[in-house]
Amino acid sequence: MRAVDPKLFEAAAMLGCRGNAQFYKVVLPAAMPSIFTGLRLGLGLAWFVIVVGEMTGVPQGLGAVIMDARTLSRTDLVICGMFVIGLAGYLSDRVVVVIGNRLLRWSPSHHG
Amino acid sequence: MAEAPLPIIEIKRVSKQFQLQEQTIHALSDATLSIAKGEFVCLIGASGCGKSTLLRIMAGFEQPSAGAALMWDKPIERPDPGRGMVFQDYALFPWLSVLDNIGFGPTSRGLGKAEVKATVDKFVELVGLQKFANAYPHQLSGGMKQRVAIARVLANDAELVLMDEPFGALDAMTRERLQDELLDIWQRTKLTVVFVTHSVEEAIFLADRVVVMTPGPGRIESDNRLDLPRPRDVASPEFNAVRRVLGAKLHSHHGKKAA
Numbered sequence: 001m002r003a004v005d006p007k008l009f010e011a012a013a014m015l016g017c018r019g020n021a022q023f024y025k026v027v028l029p030a031a032m033p034s035i036f037t038g039l040r041l042g043l044g045l046a047w048f049v050i051v052v053g054e055m056t057g058v059p060q061g062l063g064a065v066i067m068d069a070r071t072l073s074r075t076d077l078v079i080c081g082m083f084v085i086g087l088a089g090y091l092s093d094r095v096v097v098v099i100g101n102r103l104l105r106w107s108p109s110h111h112g
Numbered sequence: 113m114a115e116a117p118l119p120i121i122e123i124k125r126v127s128k129q130f131q132l133q134e135q136t137i138h139a140l141s142d143a144t145l146s147i148a149k150g151e152f153v154c155l156i157g158a159s160g161c162g163k164s165t166l167l168r169i170m171a172g173f174e175q176p177s178a179g180a181a182l183m184w185d186k187p188i189e190r191p192d193p194g195r196g197m198v199f200q201d202y203a204l205f206p207w208l209s210v211l212d213n214i215g216f217g218p219t220s221r222g223l224g225k226a227e228v229k230a231t232v233d234k235f236v237e238l239v240g241l242q243k244f245a246n247a248y249p250h251q252l253s254g255g256m257k258q259r260v261a262i263a264r265v266l267a268n269d270a271e272l273v274l275m276d277e278p279f280g281a282l283d284a285m286t287r288e289r290l291q292d293e294l295l296d297i298w299q300r301t302k303l304t305v306v307f308v309t310h311s312v313e314e315a316i317f318l319a320d321r322v323v324v325m326t327p328g329p330g331r332i333e334s335d336n337r338l339d340l341p342r343p344r345d346v347a348s349p350e351f352n353a354v355r356r357v358l359g360a361k362l363h364s365h366h367g368k369k370a371a
Contacts, residue, residue, distance in 0.1 A: 007203040010173055015217035015268055016193040025220075029207040106207045106248040 004030040033107050036100040043096055047089045118185060119146040120272060120304050121170060126179035128165050138329035139165040142179070145323060145332060149271075152298055152305045154315035154322045156362065162330020163308045164276055170306060171197045171274050183272070193217055196265025200277040202257040204249040210260050211236065211245050217268030235263040238297065255286035262294070266301070275307045279314070291317060295342070312358050316351060317344050322358060326365035334361050 004027055012018075012026050054063025062081050069077030128140040140162035147153055155163040168174045169181050172191040181188045183195065191197075204213050211232050218228045236245055239259040249257055258278055265273055279287040295318060298305055309315050315322045316338060324333045336358060340350055 005203070007199055007201065008205060010191065010197070011199070011203040011205070012216075012220075013173075013191040014171060014193070014195065014197050015220055015264065017216070017220040021220065025216075026205070029205070032207070104207075106209075106250070108250040 003034070033104055033109070036096070036104065040093060040096050040100075043092060044089070047085075047092070051085055117148065120149045120184060121145075121147040121306070122180075122182040122185070123166070123170070124180045124182070126166070126169060126176040126181055128162070128169065128174065129177045140169075140176075141329040141331045143330075143332050145335070147304060147306065149304055150302050152295075152318060152320045153307070154319035155306065155308045155325060156310065156312065156315045156322055156358070157325035157330075157333075158310065158327055158362070160330065161325040161327040163325050165330065166325075167197075167274050167276055167306060167308050170272075171195055173197075193221060193268045194270055195272045195274060196268055196270030198258070198261045198265055198273065198275040198278045200280050202249070202254075202261050204257055204260055204264075206249050209246050209248055210241055210252070213249070213260055214263045214267045217264060221268070231267050235267040238266070239263045239293070253286070254282050255290055258282065258290060259293075262297070266297070266303075270303070272304045272306065275305065277308055277310070280309070287314075294318070312355055312362065313346060316340070316354050316358065317346060324358060324361045326362075328365065333364060336361075 008026055008030065009022060012022050017025055050061075051063045054061030055067050056063075058064055062085055066078050066081040069075075069081065123143055123145040126140060126143045127138070130137040130139055143162070143166060145166075155166060157163050165174065169176055170183075170188065172188045172195065175189075188195075205216065208216065214235055215228050215232045218231050223231070236242055239262060241256060241259055241263070244252060244256060249260070252260070261278070262273075279290055282290065291314065294305075297303070307315075307318060319338060322336045322338060324336065325331065326333045338354060340354065344351060
């Protein structure tokens with residue numbers, strides 16, 4: 001929030017936008033690029049953590065399937081599991097990017 | 113003799129100090145100035161002469177440390193849509209299109225959709241940006257951005273337009289075009305304009321009155337009324353005579369410092 005150009009607050013104030021309205025009309029849109037970058041990073045990390053979690057303690061999930069297939073020497077299942085993890089991660093990332101690009105058309109530095 | 117009409121802006125013995133770490137900076141010292149409605153006033157001076165500070169006090173972004181700043185005889189306490197500021201670096205909202213930037217003020221004032229649209233359309237046309245109505249600021253040239261900034265202030269019914277070196281970042285040709293357009297808008301709308309610049313030529317080309325300021329501490333050196341006929345010709349001998357006089361005043365503080 002400190003990263004918002006102070007001139008923009010002055011511009012908003014002189015145009016009659018004060019107090020709480022400044023949050024919705026200035027701070028939030030100005031923070032959008034950072035919010036989306038954070039969302040992408042967070043999504044990647046969450047995906048990584050969930051698969052590791054599935055591999056280590058739970059009987060369900062893609063990670064568990066890979067671990068089971070490994071103990072049963074089903075290499076085909078292991079590779080298939082890896083492939084599905086990659087694909088799902090890629091697709092969910094693209095969804096965030098597409099939404100981000102749509103909302104951040106105005107930002108010259110944000111075209112993922 | 114009839115009583116002088118109430119000035120739109122009155123600056124009475126205004127001083128402004130800033131604390132910078134341990135030091136006190138005297139940005140403005142004992143400035144007095146009154147501006148009549150419809151006047152075009154240029155504040156001119158070297159950097160550090162307090163011209164931007166004075167403008168920011170008029171806008172309500174800063175409060176004077178001493179003295180009073182009044183608009184229509186009421187103290188200026190905070191920024192207000194009646195006093196629009198045009199910044200050197202535009203300060204447009206990058207996430208809004210040209211239309212929405214111009215509509216920001218009217219929307220904030222709570223006008224209805226139809227009214228906002230009518231106002232915006234009028235001012236987009238005034239500054240000739242119909243073709244770029246849906247563009248975002250990063251897609252525009254500097255001159256176009258400054259046109260949007262001017263339209264944004266006018267769309268808000270500002271009576272007083274404060275301009276802080278608005279054309280300083282533009283190339284010479286664009287600057288001349290915008291100067292002409294600004295004069296044209298000023299003459300048609302009868303606005304009051306206070307324009308900060310460090311170019312003597314720009315000041316003489318535009319202003320009814322040129323207020324010369326000198327630094328260390330920032331103060332008003334002189335207030336010069338220009339009677340050159342409009343449109344002004346920058347190459348005419350009269351123009352150059354004025355330029356010589358003002359140029360001398362602008363540099364007068366150098367001599368005093370040596371003494």
